[in-house]
Amino acid sequence: MAHLSIIGTGNMGQAIAAVAGRGGHTVQLLGQSDAATTVTGDIVVLAVPYPAVSAVIAERGESLAGKVVVDITNPLNFETFDSLTVAADGSATAEIAAALPQSRVLKAFNTNFAGTLAAGKVGDLDTTVLIAGDDVDAKRDLAGVVTSGGLEAIDAGSLARAREVESIGFLQITLAAGEKVSWTGGFGVVAA
Amino acid sequence: MAHLSIIGTGNMGQAIAAVAGRGGHTVQLLGQSDAATTVTGDIVVLAVPYPAVSAVIAERGESLAGKVVVDITNPLNFETFDSLTVAADGSATAEIAAALPQSRVLKAFNTNFAGTLAAGKVGDLDTTVLIAGDDVDAKRDLAGVVTSGGLEAIDAGSLARAREVESIGFLQITLAAGEKVSWTGGFGVVAA
Numbered sequence: 001m002a003h004l005s006i007i008g009t010g011n012m013g014q015a016i017a018a019v020a021g022r023g024g025h026t027v028q029l030l031g032q033s034d035a036a037t038t039v040t041g042d043i044v045v046l047a048v049p050y051p052a053v054s055a056v057i058a059e060r061g062e063s064l065a066g067k068v069v070v071d072i073t074n075p076l077n078f079e080t081f082d083s084l085t086v087a088a089d090g091s092a093t094a095e096i097a098a099a100l101p102q103s104r105v106l107k108a109f110n111t112n113f114a115g116t117l118a119a120g121k122v123g124d125l126d127t128t129v130l131i132a133g134d135d136v137d138a139k140r141d142l143a144g145v146v147t148s149g150g151l152e153a154i155d156a157g158s159l160a161r162a163r164e165v166e167s168i169g170f171l172q173i174t175l176a177a178g179e180k181v182s183w184t185g186g187f188g189v190v191a192a
Numbered sequence: 193m194a195h196l197s198i199i200g201t202g203n204m205g206q207a208i209a210a211v212a213g214r215g216g217h218t219v220q221l222l223g224q225s226d227a228a229t230t231v232t233g234d235i236v237v238l239a240v241p242y243p244a245v246s247a248v249i250a251e252r253g254e255s256l257a258g259k260v261v262v263d264i265t266n267p268l269n270f271e272t273f274d275s276l277t278v279a280a281d282g283s284a285t286a287e288i289a290a291a292l293p294q295s296r297v298l299k300a301f302n303t304n305f306a307g308t309l310a311a312g313k314v315g316d317l318d319t320t321v322l323i324a325g326d327d328v329d330a331k332r333d334l335a336g337v338v339t340s341g342g343l344e345a346i347d348a349g350s351l352a353r354a355r356e357v358e359s360i361g362f363l364q365i366t367l368a369a370g371e372k373v374s375w376t377g378g379f380g381v382v383a384a
Contacts, residue, residue: 082352089280123382124316154372156363160274167359168379171348180346185382187360190315191373 001025002145005041007056012072013047015117016109023148035059043068043142045109050075050085050092057099065102068138071162072109074169081174084166093132093162106133106142107162110169113176115184120150128152128189130168132161154189193217194337197233199248204264205239207309208301215340227251235260235334237301242267242277242284249291257294260330263354264301266361273366276358285324285354298325298334299354302361305368307376312342320344320381322360324353346381 002025006013009031017027028040044064046053050073057064075085075092086092097105108131109117116127129146131139131153143153156165168187175181194217198205201223209219220232236256238245242265249256267277267284278284289297300323301309308319321338323331323345335345348357364378 082350087280123384125380125382154367156372157366157370158274161363161366164359164363167356168363171353171356171360174349174353175346178349180348181381181383185384188317188380188382189373190317190377190380192315192377 002043002141003041004028004043004045004145005030005039006045006047007039007060008047010047011114012109013045015114016045016047016072019117019149019151020145022150023145025145025148039063039067041067043070043145045070045072046096047072049073053092053096057096061100064100067103068135068141069096069100069103069105070108070142071096071105074110074166074173076170076173081177084170086166089163091162091166093159093166097159104133104135104138105159106131106135106138107159107165108132108142111165111172111187113183113186116186117151119184122188123185125188125190126152128154130154130156130165130189132156132159132165134159152189152191154191194235194333195233196220196235196237196337197222197231198237198239199231199252200239202239203306204301205237207306208237208239208264211309211341211343212337214342215337217337217340231255231259233259235262235337237262237264238288239264241265245284245288249288253292256292259295260327260333261288261292261295261297262300262334263288263297266302266358266365268362268365273369276362278358281355283354283358285351285358289351296325296327296330297351298323298327298330299351299357300324300334303357303364303379305375305378308378309343311376314380315377317380317382318344320346322346322348322357322381324348324351324357326351344381344383346383
């Protein structure tokens with residue numbers, strides 16, 4: 001059983017907390033009024049929008065040493081919906097990993113709309129969480145939380161693949177915003 | 193009814209030809225021995241690997257003026273499977289559009305494995321072709337070919353989105369090569 005801390009109480013934070021709860025894991029859900037509360041999870045999900053990540057790291061970075069830190073962000077320029085705000089050859093996850101060198105940083109959940117985490121389905125497909133990162137044990141632990149909560153998980157590769165996973169999240173958001181796909185649909189993964 | 197020329201007789205070229213044929217369109221399929229044959233299609237699919245595109249453009253570029261040109265490539269470094277070979281903020285499609293300023297260049301089919309074009313299915317989902325480009329009429333014409341051939345088509349946005357569409361193709365190939373998904377599966381699109 002894992003113990004998670006989820007920083008951020010928006011629809012993604014709540015949906016991820018529910019997945020972990022369904023899997024029998026314990027969750028510490030931390031909102032903006034909990035700044036003084038110590039993070040207790042072994043897996044810490046940064047369930048805040050990308051522009052808020054740097055403040056979380058500034059406040060809590062030292063306490064995240066040794067922990068698995070999960071970046072779920074889609075660093076879009078939400079004014080134009082036409083670009084990401086991170087370096088073209090980088091990713092939000094790479095930035096976070098550089099800022100938290102003592103943490104085991106993963107990318108996950110950014111290609112999952114909150115509704116598909118809650119329902120466990122993308123259309124008729126089981127919802128699949130893509131997990132990228134360099135720490136194989138950390139990826140396995142997070143995948144265990146995801147699958148015990150009724151979803152599928154796929155190891156999407158190294159931390160470098162966060163760039164491509166963020167591209168998928170970006171395109172999926174533009175398709176939903178443009179009503180080409182619904183917010184309960186999008187990209188599903190067919191494994192077999 | 194459209195008339196397509198497909199340059200390249202590999203499994204992708206053949207699969208795209210079959211889709212067009214199912215839709216009642218006519219196809220000129222051109223192989224390496226057809227270098228002297230004039231391209232007659234209004235829609236020209238460059239169904240060759242990325243490293244072969246520049247030679248096709250050098251040989252046939254002038255004859256492609258005014259035509260819809262469809263880039264299907266995934267410009268991976270196939271030695272490392274760890275990067276694309278195009279600029280991080282660009283795409284193969286952007287390069288081709290720059291080389292063919294008088295053509296109407298689209299990205300399409302690169303997120304579809306040949307088997308999913310032939311079957312019309314990704315698992316239980318209808319196969320969806322993502323089409324990116326700046327020419328709305330060209331995208332509509334290609335989407336018409338795709339949908340008349342029994343597949344789904346989604347307008348994935350401007351030519352700039354080819355970058356993200358290539359990232360999806362890249363990640364999907366690494367997942368299939370790593371046996372995380374099958375070559376008849378991968379990313380499907382759930383619209384509703």
